[in-house]
Structures are given as C-alpha cells and as structure tokens.
Amino acid sequence: MVWGGTAVRVVRRRRVGGGLVSGACVLALVATVGGCGVGGGSGDVTLRLVAADYGTSSANSSEKYWANVVDAYEDAHPDVRVEVSVYSWNDVDRRVKEMVDAGDAPDMAQIGAYADYAADGLLYPADDLLSISAQADFAAQLADAGRVGGTQYGMPFAASTRLLFYNKTLFQRAGITPPTTWEELAADAAALKAEGVKYPYALPLGPEEAQAETMQWLLSGGGGYTDQAGAYAVDSPENVETFTWLRDELVGEGLTGPVAPGKLNRADAFSAFAAGEVGMLNGHPSLMRMAADKGVKFGMVPMPGVDGPTKATMGVADWMTAFKENGHGREVGEFLDFVYSEENVLAFSREYQLLPVTNSASQTMAGADTDKDLQPFLEELPLSELYPVGKTSWAAVSADVKRRIGAAVTSGGSPAGVLGKIAGTAVSAEGAASGA
Structure with a gap:
C-alpha cells in the first residue's frame, strides 16, 4: 500500500x-x-x-x-x-x-x-x-x-517511488552535503551524530513496513528480492553484503538512533523527521507534506549506492x-x-x-x-x-521479512542466516503456490 x-x-x-x-x-x-x-x-x-x-x-x-x-x-x-x-x-x-x-x-x-x-x-x-x-x-x-x-x-x-530525504538545517549545522555513496552516507551520519542529532539515519525495519526499507537497500547494493529471471534471490551474495554493511557501518556505529531498527516503524520514523529529529531517511511523497506542515526544511536526492546513486529505486x-x-x-x-x-x-x-x-x-x-x-x-x-506482487507467494515472503529482518542488523546478528531463513520461506511459499 x-x-x-x-x-x-x-x-x-x-x-x-x-x-x-x-x-x-x-x-x-x-x-x-x-x-x-x-x-x-x-x-x-x-x-x-x-x-x-x-x-x-x-x-x-x-x-x-x-x-x-x-x-x-x-x-x-x-x-x-x-x-x-x-x-x-x-x-x-x-x-x-x-x-x-x-x-x-x-x-x-x-x-x-x-x-x-x-x-x-x-x-x-x-x-x-x-x-x-x-x-x-x-x-x-x-x-x-x-x-x-x-x-x-x-x-x-x-x-x-522513494527518495532520500535530508534535513537541510541539520546538514548545514553539521557542515555536510547530501551523500551519493554509502561511504558518504555513513560519514554524514557520523557528523550528524556528533551534532547531537537523535536519528542521524532513520532505519525503519520494524514490522509495519520493513519490506519497503529492505528492498530499497537491496536495490542500492545491486541486489533485490528476485533475480533478473524473476526467481527469488533473497540470500544472494549482494544482499548479504548489503545487510552486513548496514549492521557494521551504520547500526554498529550507533548512527541509526536510540530505537533498534527492528522496532522502528516507518510511521514513527516519518513523524520523527517531521519533528526535526532525523537527519536522513528514505521517504515517499507524503513525507513532503508532513515535513512542510511542521516547518522542516528538507531536500531530496536519489538513494546512495555502493559507488554512486542507486541505479534502480523502489516503486x-x-x-x-x-x-x-x-x-x-x-x-x-x-x-x-x-x-x-x-x-x-x-x-x-x-x-x-x-x-x-x-x-x-x-x-x-x-x-x-x-x-x-x-x-x-x-x-x-x-x-x-x-515488489514481486505477481507471485502468490509474495504475501508470505513479505510477512517473513517484516518478522525477521530487524535481527540481521543487531549486534552479533547474522545477515546470511536471516536472509537464508527468508529465502527458505520463499521456496516453501513458491512450492505451495505451484502445488509442489
């Protein structure tokens, strides 16, 4: 929705x-x-x-x-x-x-x-x-x-579609510019943290809409829920690398705020951005009105990727x-x-x-x-x-992403293990859909 x-x-x-x-x-x-x-x-x-x-x-x-x-x-x-x-x-x-x-x-x-x-x-x-x-x-x-x-x-x-929203006032105070790569995003988040920003980068992987934030990050890392042939590829090497980076370079460095990503819902992250408490987050058009109504000065740029702006965004x-x-x-x-x-x-x-x-x-x-x-x-x-909405299995896979993905970025969490379990759900759901 x-x-x-x-x-x-x-x-x-x-x-x-x-x-x-x-x-x-x-x-x-x-x-x-x-x-x-x-x-x-x-x-x-x-x-x-x-x-x-x-x-x-x-x-x-x-x-x-x-x-x-x-x-x-x-x-x-x-x-x-x-x-x-x-x-x-x-x-x-x-x-x-x-x-x-x-x-x-x-x-x-x-x-x-x-x-x-x-x-x-x-x-x-x-x-x-x-x-x-x-x-x-x-x-x-x-x-x-x-x-x-x-x-x-x-x-x-x-x-x-989604773009990276950033708080212009907080960025100006920290002396930074909008990121185009993951490395720049992490550096910007560190500068925002040093300025006391509550959520340098808000990472909502809570059960409300975790499948959206997850997909945006998978795409930015060159992966996705499916491969080019349309088959599920949830635990691909690219996807594992993406969540390993999130665990180590953002969450592990304390750059995602006081609420664990697995407990942070998208609606709460949007509200925090509109309250001026978030430096950056992925957002859709409705966030423009929310932020403007609260007087937040914001900008929007394409989601950063590994080496430059993401080639594909989430729709x-x-x-x-x-x-x-x-x-x-x-x-x-x-x-x-x-x-x-x-x-x-x-x-x-x-x-x-x-x-x-x-x-x-x-x-x-x-x-x-x-x-x-x-x-x-x-x-x-x-x-x-x-999303692969043409698959009758997608509802089960999406629900499993919402339930599990937050654990992938916790301290000691295993991106490969979590993504592997979701991939297993995808295989089972595909089998049930095909009558196998």
Whole structure:
C-alpha cells in the first residue's frame, strides 16, 4: 500500500428517465457493503466498488474523490449505478477477502494485492475490460507488475517511488552535503551524530513496513528480492553484503538512533523527521507534506549506492481488480475506462501526492509548474522496481521479512542466516503456490 485512511461509503443519487430519483442514499458513512434501495428499469446495472482510503482525515477522504467520479459517470450513463465503499488500509484487503469468501464479491476492488484472486480464476483479465487505448496508457513497468502468467489482472491505480530525504538545517549545522555513496552516507551520519542529532539515519525495519526499507537497500547494493529471471534471490551474495554493511557501518556505529531498527516503524520514523529529529531517511511523497506542515526544511536526492546513486529505486503500486462473479464485465470496463481518463488520474494523483499510473497523465504532470514537488519522484518511476506482487507467494515472503529482518542488523546478528531463513520461506511459499 502507498497510503492510509478511514472507512466510508459513497452512493450517489442517480438519474432515471432524465430525473433524479428521490430518497436515494447520498454520501453515507457505513461499515458494511449493501444496496440503498434505489430501483431502476429492467436494463439498469448496479456496480459495486470497494476502494482504499488515501486521505488523512474526513476532510480529504477518498470518499470525495469517488463521489466526483461517480457523479460525472452516472450523468453520462443513466442506466448504470455505481456504489463505492471506502475503507482504511487497515481494513480494505480483509473486507474484500471476507466478501469473496462469502460468495459476495464486489464488481471491483481497489486494494493492495491481486495475485491470489487471479490464481483462483476470480478476476477478469484487463484485456477483457479496458479499451486498447486505456490499457496501452499504463506505465510499462506498472502494467508488467500486474501480470500473472503473462496475463494482466492487476490494473495499477496509484504509484509511488522513494527518495532520500535530508534535513537541510541539520546538514548545514553539521557542515555536510547530501551523500551519493554509502561511504558518504555513513560519514554524514557520523557528523550528524556528533551534532547531537537523535536519528542521524532513520532505519525503519520494524514490522509495519520493513519490506519497503529492505528492498530499497537491496536495490542500492545491486541486489533485490528476485533475480533478473524473476526467481527469488533473497540470500544472494549482494544482499548479504548489503545487510552486513548496514549492521557494521551504520547500526554498529550507533548512527541509526536510540530505537533498534527492528522496532522502528516507518510511521514513527516519518513523524520523527517531521519533528526535526532525523537527519536522513528514505521517504515517499507524503513525507513532503508532513515535513512542510511542521516547518522542516528538507531536500531530496536519489538513494546512495555502493559507488554512486542507486541505479534502480523502489516503486510501489496499488491495484484495481475486477471480479467475474456478477458478470458485469462490459459495464465494469466502460466505467474503468472513465476512471483511467487523464483528467481523473491527474485529479487523484494531485489530491493525494501520488504518481500517475498512466503515460498521458505523467507527461502532463512532468510539464506542469503546479506539480514541481512530485517531479523528482516522477523522474524515478521509469527506473523503479516493484515488489514481486505477481507471485502468490509474495504475501508470505513479505510477512517473513517484516518478522525477521530487524535481527540481521543487531549486534552479533547474522545477515546470511536471516536472509537464508527468508529465502527458505520463499521456496516453501513458491512450492505451495505451484502445488509442489
């Protein structure tokens, strides 16, 4: 996931025969999915969408975004009604799973993963839904990440990349410049520590989102979760060397702050940066707003690598899926074509400080003065690598990374041993997914 939020539901009054149906539901806060009793003619279709909330409060809940989209769509399609239920990231994946398990799948679900549903034959392929122009507009690496067995089932909905954030005030006080290599990063962190900075480099390897920080470091060391053929390579020599360096040169030198990396969550690290307590950390676009709101002067640079800036950065995407259960493929496809219009993709990306998932919206954003803050992240997107979300085994591997990886950088910890255990989980999960 790339964001979080609250739980709401959006249902709009709809037009039938040119007039608004009276007494229909409007923007009601509810906890469950269900109809609001609005009737229609024999040709009417009701589509149900479950979506994640990217807002930080009721003031900018995704409820409002979807209400605008549904309003515009239903005005042009009076025979289609769209009901949207919006849940927080803490709940949305579980809610959808409960609905699917109960035989009551929504027509569409905008969630964090799709591979399990695709493997079970529950999803429409994107080819069966979207127009050729809409499908071709997806950023290539995002579309590729949405494939299972060569077929695209996950349609990217929101994207983000990572940059190294640094506190300009603390850097100026320490007399240092942003690092481009690991050696420079360690030297900068030492200078920040000498100035009394609480977290010279914040290394969040806690259970909240350890898989993200881990992947960014693996990529910066020339490795990753998988090899070039797409097979798991968690305990590769490059990955072991990366975590050995982190253990010895950062954590072992006391350069990561008072909280052990394995107990430091990403949200807490972001809050500490916004409080002026962190010199450097990996961050996504939402951190810009958090830091600016607290008056922190910050800069952003590509993640340092062994000998220079990292050649590949970590990308994250959330996914739109369409379930076959209700048989509304044609109507779902027409609605999603509208959802992925340039206007709607830009409106969503700008509201929530996220990156467009389509080429057309990305090109517009790249040339717009109003989007200057997001452009450094946008420039990283073509170079980004995503989690191996097309593997049904990824959920188990990700969970194991969250559980174990912090131990790899403790005093006396064994990077090779920890990464080896995670690699074992990957092998077992792959075997279970293939029925071996």
